[in-house]
Amino acid sequence: MVEETCGSEHSAQRQTTVLLIDDDDAVRWTTAEILRDANHLVVEAADGTDGLERLQDSPIDVVVLDLSMPGTDGYGFLAAVDLPPPVIVVSAFIDDEMDPRFGSKVFGFIRKPAPPTRLLAMVATAVENGPAGRSF
Numbered sequence: 001m002v003e004e005t006c007g008s009e010h011s012a013q014r015q016t017t018v019l020l021i022d023d024d025d026a027v028r029w030t031t032a033e034i035l036r037d038a039n040h041l042v043v044e045a046a047d048g049t050d051g052l053e054r055l056q057d058s059p060i061d062v063v064v065l066d067l068s069m070p071g072t073d074g075y076g077f078l079a080a081v082d083l084p085p086p087v088i089v090v091s092a093f094i095d096d097e098m099d100p101r102f103g104s105k106v107f108g109f110i111r112k113p114a115p116p117t118r119l120l121a122m123v124a125t126a127v128e129n130g131p132a133g134r135s136f
Contacts, residue, residue, distance in 0.1 A: 016127050017041045019060045021051035021077065022090075023069040027112070031064065031090070034116045040123065048072030052080055060085050062107075062126045064119070067091040078105050086126035090114045 018040045022028040025046075032042045043058050045051035049072040051065070065087055067074035074089060086107035094109050102109075107126045110118055 015039060015041045016061045016123065017043060017059060018123060019043045019045065019051060019054055019058070019063045019085075021045045021048065021063065021069075021074070022066040023047055024066070027066075031114065031119070034119060035064075035123070038120050038123075048074060048077035048080070051077050055081065055084070062123050063087045064123070065089050066112075068093050078102065081105070086130065088119075088122050088126060090119070 018035050020028060020032055020035065020042055022031065023046055028044055028046070032044055035042050043054050043060065045054045047069045051063070052072070054060070055063070062085055065074045065077060067089060068091060072080070074091065078084070078087065084105055087105055089102065089106055089109040090112055091109070092112040094111055107129070108122050110122065
């Protein structure tokens with residue numbers, strides 16, 4: 001299921017499009033609302049396979065990615081894309097050090113539950129720095 005929604009339509013600058021990939025409906029809905037309230041356009045995906053399809057269908061500025069999902073998980077999503085937009089991993093299953101399986105495809109990571117101010121700040125930094133920058 002794809003859902004594209006945005007916050008206020010009265011913004012003079014271009015909206016950032018965020019691909020949000022999380023299998024937990026409640027977490028995905030809450031995170032999407034946080035992003036929409038900050039005037040981001042949100043494209044939702046329930047797993048890595050759906051996320052890969054959305055990435056091909058829409059111009060995406062930032063990916064917010066859960067790791068632990070049935071089917072194609074976050075690691076599978078990362079393995080399947082060559083040059084993704086900046087990816088922010090949001091997961092309960094990460095520690096304080098970057099997992100080497102992320103390679104250079106991950107911009108940064110946040111442990112769940114993601115504090116809204118930290119998530120929004122990292123999305124803004126990812127957009128500003130692009131795929132080559134890292135926040136850690």
